[in-house]
Amino acid sequence: MSTSKGTFRFEPNPSPCDPSERYTLLENPGFGRVFTDHMATIRYSEALGWNDAKIGAREAFRLEPSTLVFHYAQEIFEGMKAYRLPDGSAALFRPDANARRFQHSAARLAMPLLPEELFIEAVRQLVQIESAWIPSTEGSALYLRPFMIATEAVLGVKPSSDYLFCVVATPVGAYFKGGSAAVKLWTSERYSRAAPGGTGDAKCGGNYAASLAAQAEAIRHGCDQVVFLDAVERRWVEELGGMNVFFVFEDGSLQTPPLTGTILAGITRASLITLARDMGMTVREEPYAIDQWEADARSGRLVEAFACGTAAVVSAIGHVKNSESAFTVGDGNVGPVTARLKAALLGIQTGRASDAHGWVHRLP
Numbered sequence: 001m002s003t004s005k006g007t008f009r010f011e012p013n014p015s016p017c018d019p020s021e022r023y024t025l026l027e028n029p030g031f032g033r034v035f036t037d038h039m040a041t042i043r044y045s046e047a048l049g050w051n052d053a054k055i056g057a058r059e060a061f062r063l064e065p066s067t068l069v070f071h072y073a074q075e076i077f078e079g080m081k082a083y084r085l086p087d088g089s090a091a092l093f094r095p096d097a098n099a100r101r102f103q104h105s106a107a108r109l110a111m112p113l114l115p116e117e118l119f120i121e122a123v124r125q126l127v128q129i130e131s132a133w134i135p136s137t138e139g140s141a142l143y144l145r146p147f148m149i150a151t152e153a154v155l156g157v158k159p160s161s162d163y164l165f166c167v168v169a170t171p172v173g174a175y176f177k178g179g180s181a182a183v184k185l186w187t188s189e190r191y192s193r194a195a196p197g198g199t200g201d202a203k204c205g206g207n208y209a210a211s212l213a214a215q216a217e218a219i220r221h222g223c224d225q226v227v228f229l230d231a232v233e234r235r236w237v238e239e240l241g242g243m244n245v246f247f248v249f250e251d252g253s254l255q256t257p258p259l260t261g262t263i264l265a266g267i268t269r270a271s272l273i274t275l276a277r278d279m280g281m282t283v284r285e286e287p288y289a290i291d292q293w294e295a296d297a298r299s300g301r302l303v304e305a306f307a308c309g310t311a312a313v314v315s316a317i318g319h320v321k322n323s324e325s326a327f328t329v330g331d332g333n334v335g336p337v338t339a340r341l342k343a344a345l346l347g348i349q350t351g352r353a354s355d356a357h358g359w360v361h362r363l364p
């Protein structure tokens, strides 16, 4: 059976997950382990442009071993969430910002730009069809993973002529095991994440592949995540592998590294800057050096630090370590400014607080 949902053809999964099994899965979904019954796909070819938009059963791709994405990593992705609102309906948070960033990433990886409306429509249609998969427990959501891969089967180093855009959905609980405890960060002297002129401000899988050795180093040293320093001076704090960072000072002001091309422009980052300013706080987008961070944490000038991104929303940073030294931020726990900003953002995302900036995109 096939029906039309606007631009999208709908081919229901003939054997969807049994409702009782779904309830069990939704009780403790973890992160990115459980996937819903359907996926959205849109194909691109040089001849046809964007075509064959469909919501169908989630299934494996059949791709030639020579497919470009396997060899030269021409791949980009997004991460966003659908939240359950108090009235039982669902909402996306700033999906237009994800759509625009997806275009920015595509341009950097020499991929075609998916029109904003088509990106949002793919996500909307999928979430509406999978609405029974949106968990409603505190801290949970339906995480959406739009991505695009180069699908031409050829080994030449060149932009692919064909692409596949796809969105899959996965119900998620808290991102970090241990819930809202403060995280311990590792500063690597050996690895950097992004160089000037590189792909640091594109959301591409290659950046993540390059961060894994550093992440393994962090785990070996008893830390949770890496905080990367700039690739040139190895001094300026940039971001985590997948989250931006903020610093909170004794005088109540906030600081976050500026978007100079090596840092991913987080939508959570942008939203928190706006919310903090709404609350009357001063927010500076200025570079911050790792030695200054340590000195300020030791003197008490710096009172809190946190990381932020869609997956974990806001995570306090409790400790920072490298091969020579280690220091604690504040008392090593979640501070009041971090907690307040997190609650303010989550309140808007989950429809419990008023949405002054029009960020919440309600689904019918």
Ligand SMILES: *Cc1c(COP(=O)(O)O)cnc(C)c1O
Binding pocket: 079, 203, 239, 240, 241, 242, 243, 244, 264, 265, 266, 267, 268, 269, 308, 309, 310, 311
């Ligand atoms: C996705 C991502 C972020 C966070 O972006 P959000 O839009 O807030 O989810 C930060 N840094 C990197 C490297 C990322 O890939």
